[in-house]
Amino acid sequence: MTAPGLSGVSETMLWSLHNRACEARRHDGILDDPRTISIHDAITYDYHHHFGTPGGTLAARAAQIDNALRHWLTKNPDGLIVSLGEGLETQASRVDNGRMRWLSVDLPQAISLREQFITPTSRFTHLAASALTPDWMDRADPAAGICVIAQGLLMYFQPSHVQNLFCAIASRFPGANMIFDTVPEWFSRLTLAGLQQTPHYRLPPMPWGIDQHVIEKTLKTWHPGLAKVEFLSYRAPRGLHRYVADMIEGLPVFRHQVPCLVRVEV
Numbered sequence: 001m002t003a004p005g006l007s008g009v010s011e012t013m014l015w016s017l018h019n020r021a022c023e024a025r026r027h028d029g030i031l032d033d034p035r036t037i038s039i040h041d042a043i044t045y046d047y048h049h050h051f052g053t054p055g056g057t058l059a060a061r062a063a064q065i066d067n068a069l070r071h072w073l074t075k076n077p078d079g080l081i082v083s084l085g086e087g088l089e090t091q092a093s094r095v096d097n098g099r100m101r102w103l104s105v106d107l108p109q110a111i112s113l114r115e116q117f118i119t120p121t122s123r124f125t126h127l128a129a130s131a132l133t134p135d136w137m138d139r140a141d142p143a144a145g146i147c148v149i150a151q152g153l154l155m156y157f158q159p160s161h162v163q164n165l166f167c168a169i170a171s172r173f174p175g176a177n178m179i180f181d182t183v184p185e186w187f188s189r190l191t192l193a194g195l196q197q198t199p200h201y202r203l204p205p206m207p208w209g210i211d212q213h214v215i216e217k218t219l220k221t222w223h224p225g226l227a228k229v230e231f232l233s234y235r236a237p238r239g240l241h242r243y244v245a246d247m248i249e250g251l252p253v254f255r256h257q258v259p260c261l262v263r264v265e266v
């Protein structure tokens with residue numbers, strides 16, 4: 001058993017792990033991922049105390065990214081997928097086509113925990129570095145196609161850092177795909193005010209909040225090289241979370257103020 005010893009944003013990798021593992025354990029779950037269950041079991045951490053009972057939204061987000069990656073791999077079977085802030089995600093094994101390459105990038109303490117469970121191989125490599133430094137770009141060979149994903153990461157950065165990262169990727173890797181998620185402005189503001197996920201866990205601040213209807217315009221202002229911006233829909237699979245998500249979708253005032261999953265072609 002491993003005691004993770006994580007804090008700040010890095011601790012949030014246990015929140016998304018918990019979501020995926022609880023979903024993967026269900027007989028009607030939308031995620032088939034025994035590896036996630038074994039990592040979840042092997043870590044000594046009171047997930048329910050900290051994060052509560054997951055509604056499945058983060059598992060749905062992961063499953064939707066899986067779908068987008070599988071589709072991308074049909075066109076780029078030998079391509080490179082770079083996962084920024086990958087934490088304990090096991091997405092590479094969920095979508096592996098036997099040929100693709102994968103680079104996991106995360107901070108040193110996160111990579112060191114990851115390597116207790118996931119050993120890098122010649123196709124699946126790890127880099128202990130900040131996504132905000134160019135180190136990972138120097139390691140990434142885009143010759144057979146490159147797709148950069150940032151799942152549950154960009155909201156933790158300052159807006160100017162997101163912009164710089166986005167522009168660096170777009171300039172350095174023409175033809176790249178990017179997939180990332182966003183939180184709306186109202187949610188960002190709540191986290192800056194100290195929003196508690198449960199009485200025992202305060203979410204780290206999420207300084208980058210953006211509403212859906214301004215995402216495309218903002219990205220195109222940041223970089224002129226964008227060919228396409230698309231929203232990938234994901235919802236909690238069932239229960240109260242699903243009911244609330246469906247209700248919000250029907251309300252014109254609120255429907256743009258929800259978390260989004262965005263796919264961009266440069």
Ligand SMILES: C[S@@+](CC[C@H](N)C(=O)[O-])C[C@H]1O[C@@H](n2cnc3c(N)ncnc32)[C@H](O)[C@@H]1O
Pocket residue numbers: 009010011012013014016017084085086087088089105106107110129130131132150151152153156
């Ligand atoms: C919410 S977790 C998401 C983990 C994973 N993508 C998932 O969905 O399960 C946020 C991750 O971002 C990582 N992170 C935070 N700041 C980072 C940075 N500057 N560069 C790379 N990773 C970072 C954390 O260590 C953590 O693993």
